Amino acid sequence: MDRKKINRKTATEAIRFLDANMLDATPTNYTFAYLYLTGANGWLRKQVDGITDGGVRLHQKDVDDLMDAAPGETGHGAASTLDAQMDEQQAGLRHQMLSFADLTAKALNNTGAFGRELAESAEQASGTRDLASVISAMIEKTAEMERRLAETCRETERLRQDLDAARDDATRDALTNLPNRRAIDRQLKTFADHGMPMAIAFCDIDHFKSINDRFGHAVGDRVLKVVAETLAETMAPHVVGRFGGEEFVVVLPQVDGATAFTLVEKARTAVGERNLRVRDTDEVIGQVTFSAGIALCGNDPEAALREADSLLYEAKSSGRNRTIYKAAA
Incomplete structure (x- = not known):
């Protein structure tokens, strides 16, 4: 390997x-x-x-x-390993960008050389009777140039895909394929910097530890995927991200608290209606639910996240499988 x-x-x-x-x-x-x-x-x-x-x-x-x-x-403990890893990633991206620049320069050089060759051929054509051989040579050079440009385009596309994949991997949760915490934090900051009002919902799967304990972590992973898919489908077009563990965050720009509450409740109902079973044994997992807290956000996403988290904790403490949003008095 x-x-x-x-x-x-x-x-x-x-x-x-x-x-x-x-x-x-x-x-x-x-x-x-x-x-x-x-x-x-x-x-x-x-x-x-x-x-x-x-x-x-x-x-x-x-x-x-x-x-x-x-x-x-x-090295010098784990910190140096992390630094080296980050340096390696940055060096890899830099190498790809330099390779892209080299490919572009190569294409330009080839185009210039081709132009000069055509000019030379034109001069030859004006002073010779064997016009057919000159035209044949020009056709051959044209075909070669097309092959070079096609290969350059393919290499450029491969580099673009590698760069896109690297950027996407850094902001995607590997298990659920949802945006990760880094991506959510970045989006919240962007909205806040532009003065865009929004609602933030924290959603946490109820009794998730007992699912892992009873059925194993592989089944727990499947449950996380199902909840992630259901949240993403029912909350679209709003962004759902995995914040960590069994906790998800929904960002709802230009949505008021009452509307956000209605949307989250719709998602909570959809998750609770899923009939989940263990794939290998067909054993019934039972109803999977989540609790949620909703807060409105102005220009301080961190404060809104803390408030939503606090309301989530209140929902957990008051019986789970519910959403709590408290409008300003």
Whole structure:
């Protein structure tokens, strides 16, 4: 297996590791998962195995403490690995941009050379009787130029697709394919900077830990995908993102609180109506529901997120499977 495939396999396993432990897919957490899965830091792996023995999952505090304490088997602790990873990604993008510039320059040079060759051929044609051979040579040169330009176009398109994929991977949740927290934060900032009013809804799957405990994390992943798909379909065209774990965020620009409440309730009903079963055994999972909190946002997205989170907690505390929105008095 080549290095690219190995790296992709490790990345997929790292995301699954984070999901299994309900950890956000942040750069630091991804680095932690990478170090553990590859065994690049033996001390870290031993500590994690000790904590998770018996099926206990990791918590964010465990990750933070272990990353701070990790010895320098990978450089100067885990931080240097993260820096190197980010540098490698940036270097890769820079290389692609330079390659694109080289391709463009090559195409321009080829076009100029072709023009000069045509001029030379025209001069030859004016001073010779063997016009057929000159025309044949010009046709051959034209065909060669077309082949070069076609190859340049194909290489340029491949580079464009690679760049698009790199940008998309950085803002997509690997499991649900929804925008991730980074993408949502960026969108909220953009709307706030433009003074656009909006509603923000926090949605959290009820009793998700019990689903993982009863049926396993693979089934839990499927439940997350189903909820993600249902939210995205029922809330369209508004953006739904996975904020981390079993928590989702819906951004509703230029939507008032009452309308946002109606839309979220529609989504909550749609999720609750799904008849979910375990694919391999056909065992009934039972009704899956979520709780939600809604807040209005002006120019301070962080404050709105905190308010929505607080209302979500209130919905959980008051019985779950409900949406709470409190209009300003």
